[in-house]
Amino acid sequence: MKAAVVAGAKNIEVQDIKKPVSDGKNVIIKTQTVGICGGDIHVWELGDTPTYKGTIMGHEHAGVVVDPGARTDLKAGDRVTTIPVSVGCGVCPACLEHRFDECPNRISGMGLSAAGLPGSYAEYFEADPSLVRKIPDGMTNEEAAMIEPCATPYSVVQDLGIKRGDKVLVFGGGIIGSFSAQWSKYFGADYVAMVEVNEFRGKKNLDDGNIDELFDGKDPELLKKLLKATGGKGFDYVLECTGHGEPLNMAMMASRMYARIAIIGVSVKPVPFNNIVALFKRARLQAYLGYTNAQFDEVMNLIAAKKFDVSRHYSGDCSLENLNTVFEELHSPTSHKVKMMIQFPRD
Ligand SMILES: [Zn+2]
Ligand SMILES: [Zn+2]
Numbered sequence: 001m002k003a004a005v006v007a008g009a010k011n012i013e014v015q016d017i018k019k020p021v022s023d024g025k026n027v028i029i030k031t032q033t034v035g036i037c038g039g040d041i042h043v044w045e046l047g048d049t050p051t052y053k054g055t056i057m058g059h060e061h062a063g064v065v066v067d068p069g070a071r072t073d074l075k076a077g078d079r080v081t082t083i084p085v086s087v088g089c090g091v092c093p094a095c096l097e098h099r100f101d102e103c104p105n106r107i108s109g110m111g112l113s114a115a116g117l118p119g120s121y122a123e124y125f126e127a128d129p130s131l132v133r134k135i136p137d138g139m140t141n142e143e144a145a146m147i148e149p150c151a152t153p154y155s156v157v158q159d160l161g162i163k164r165g166d167k168v169l170v171f172g173g174g175i176i177g178s179f180s181a182q183w184s185k186y187f188g189a190d191y192v193a194m195v196e197v198n199e200f201r202g203k204k205n206l207d208d209g210n211i212d213e214l215f216d217g218k219d220p221e222l223l224k225k226l227l228k229a230t231g232g233k234g235f236d237y238v239l240e241c242t243g244h245g246e247p248l249n250m251a252m253m254a255s256r257m258y259a260r261i262a263i264i265g266v267s268v269k270p271v272p273f274n275n276i277v278a279l280f281k282r283a284r285l286q287a288y289l290g291y292t293n294a295q296f297d298e299v300m301n302l303i304a305a306k307k308f309d310v311s312r313h314y315s316g317d318c319s320l321e322n323l324n325t326v327f328e329e330l331h332s333p334t335s336h337k338v339k340m341m342i343q344f345p346r347d
Pocket of ligand 2: 094
């Protein structure tokens with residue numbers, strides 16, 4: 001079968017590899033639609049390192065069952081998606097105390113590194129039966145592929161307890177920042193502001209109604225304007241979705257005392273941290289990664305019930321063959337694309 005393999009730095013190659021076969025347990029899925037994740041861009045950039053060279057990426061997907069393996073409730077042809085990054089079952093004692101990495105039921109993620117399970121940038125992929133979910137009737141492949149990136153911001157906003165009356169600031173208008181803002185609104189936040197340097201992305205969030213106000217990240221008066229927007233008090237919650245150091249420090253300066261600051265953006269390199277601001281603000285920083293299986297299911301149900309719209313973030317399609325070009329564009333700081341999907345031929 002054809003698969004897109006990370007062959008070097010910024011280099012994905014379509015290779016012919018062996019098709020997965022079920023061991024009687026795993027479900028074999030024929031790929032139809034796969035979302036390109038911001039995390040995939042990091043893997044692609046670092047494609048010459050031992051961690052990533054040889055990775056078959058892809059963890060936001062929709063496809064059809066070829067072999068249901070141990071899942072007696074599934075049959076060939078059923079449309080499915082999978083929970084790709086199981087950081088915890090959500091119900092064991094470790095998970096209930098938010099120590100997801102100590103979960104005994106944890107299954108390693110797919111498509112994230114060369115050593116992990118292969119992902120869905122391939123004609124077929126396999127998944128642990130416990131992580132396969134039937135796509136609800138009426139849900140498109142594109143919506144199903146969007147559950148995964150939507151579930152992380154959902155878990156963050158839920159864990160922070162954002163509610164009516166709160167003032168929320170989001171740094172970054174990519175897919176995670178956009179969903180973070182949208183969930184904050186969903187849970188009733190009074191005022192959601194966003195800081196973006198990419199004018200198109202920022203404006204799209206404003207036009208889509210994810211935010212109340214947009215601030216230009218390059219504005220030298222940014223801090224003054226952010227504080228003014230909260231009547232000088234500072235924000236109750238700040239969600240840092242860029243992975244850069246300056247926004248994290250700006251997040252602490254623009255927040256109120258004892259504000260909760262969520263670190264969601266990814267950086268593979270260390271970032272500068274303004275210690276003294278953190279001290280004076282008694283900043284309560286919390287980093288987030290992933291979600292529980294139950295949260296994935298909750299997001300799926302909200303999208304299926306048309307209570308939460310993900311379609312606005314879908315920017316277009318591509319194929320396995322032109323990924324390097326698409327990744328170059330997504331990597332560009334001025335890109336107009338938010339979520340691109342790889343479409344596979346149907347038969
Ligand atoms: Zn992702
Ligand atoms: Zn668990």
